[in-house]
Amino acid sequence: MTENFRPENSIAGRPERSQVFEDILVTTCQHEAANIAIGLNGREGILLKEVLMFRNRCIAGMCVAALAGALMLIPATAKAALTAVGSAAPGFTLPSQEAKPVSLSSYRGWWVVLYFYPKDESAGCTIEARNFQRDLAQYQALHAVILGVSLDTVASHRSFCARDSLRFKLLADPDHRVTDAYGVPVHTKYGMHYADRITFLISPTGQVVREWTVRDIPAHSVEVLDALRSLESR
DSSP states (O other): OOTTOOOTTOGGGHHHHHHHHHHHHHHHHHHHHHHHHTTOOHHHHHHHHHHHHHHHHHHHHHHHHHHHHHHHTSOEEEOOOOOOTTSBOOOOEEEBTTSOEEEGGGGTTSEEEEEEOSOTTOHHHHHHHHHHHHTHHHHHHTTEEEEEEESSOHHHHHHHHHHHTOOSEEEEOTTOHHHHHTTOOEEEETTEEEEOOEEEEEOTTSBEEEEEEOSOHHHHHHHHHHHHHHHHTO
């Protein structure tokens, strides 16, 4: 995905849907006016039809405005294919909570657990991070490192790590270049941007070997460890 990517259902595309709603409403109003005026003759029928059409166009306009407002509340989502299992993991360099650059290429020869998450210090993300921290020694025994990525800033990551005593690296991707490169969906709601909760397991040779769209947050670290042990035993 490139930096010029635009969500398919972004706000910029919504006026076209509003026009569809208006066309439907106006067509319905035309039928109503015709049915009411059908029993009248001459000028009376024409005048009544014109009055009804004016009224109904006003109603249609108000309905369209209300529908457009409702559509603006629907979160916009950037959709793209996730980096496929078996493909090369896209390279990157991002700043950590220590404001130091971290590159994927620095971990050649190591397993890399690269996990994308929505928001620092939120309930689900706190559970996920704490469990990775709890199991950190087991990952290290398997020659694996953990790298967390979100759209938060370096300062936000620093606060999160300090609060929860996280000793692995959290990487800041506020312009979601790396998030986009891995095909992780980015959502926009009430002016806030956040990524889906997705984890990639990258082999020591730089290949994506497993991918999870995380549903069971408390069990996620354990399932990643199980996958690592299975791959290590081959």
